[in-house]
Amino acid sequence: FRISLTKKEEIVLDFFMGSGTSIAAALKTQRQFIGLEQLDYIEDLAIERFKNVISGEQTGVSQRCNWEGGGSFVYAELHELNQKFVNRIQAIDSNDELFNLIERIKTEAFLDFQVHIERIANDDEDFLALSLEEKKDVLIQALDANQMYLNYSEIDDASYSIPDDVKAFNRSFYGEDEES
Structure with a gap:
């Protein structure tokens, strides 16, 4: 991820997030971001890294962009079938x-x-x-x-037993009201 190739209003998409280097740089440079990862190490590497970035860690582009911490991210997993x-x-x-x-x-x-x-x-x-x-x-x-995974359109199918709080989160994420 090169800062000079994106503008602050653009969204950085990283299909192979790995340890989260691109997404960490996007957060520090005030870009919105979407990171995807299929491997199980996501919680050990990238999620912990994001928590440290939000806390103000000073690696990578931190000095160049006067990073002091802050921001947030949403972490979600697909429901496995x-x-x-x-x-x-x-x-x-x-x-x-x-x-x-x-x-x-x-x-x-x-x-x-x-x-x-x-x-x-x-x-x-x-x-x-x-x-x-x-x-x-x-x-x-x-x-x-x-x-392999549950399609969002099937979230209300009772046979999948998706908890109400998970359904509510998904609806809020997609900007839908509860009645949808």
Whole structure:
């Protein structure tokens, strides 16, 4: 992120936020910002960094822009649907664990329409002959990639059990009133 390439009224968008360097510089230079990160280290690195920036830490562009601290940010996570199964599949260490998870996937996951999960679940010889890692790959591919996270339009669907305070936050974030 180069300060000279943006104006204060512009929004800095960082699709791969990592440790938050670009977003920290945006905050210090009075830009609005949106940072996205998919990896789990977000709370340990970027969120802690933003708290320090708001408290007035003096690294990076702080001296050049007379940074004294202040500001705020909103941190939000997407509600996982199939992504929770991807995480569980990746953590599996045995075939027994895998087949136990397949039973949950059959009833709870969103599957690709071309997948016949019963074939896998009913001792398919080709599937059984695969290594554990290959079986895990097959299962991940069986999940509908368009259903990794909950779409905002589905937030009121009772089957997802989204708490009322989370719904209220989302509505306020999108500038909608409670009646929408």
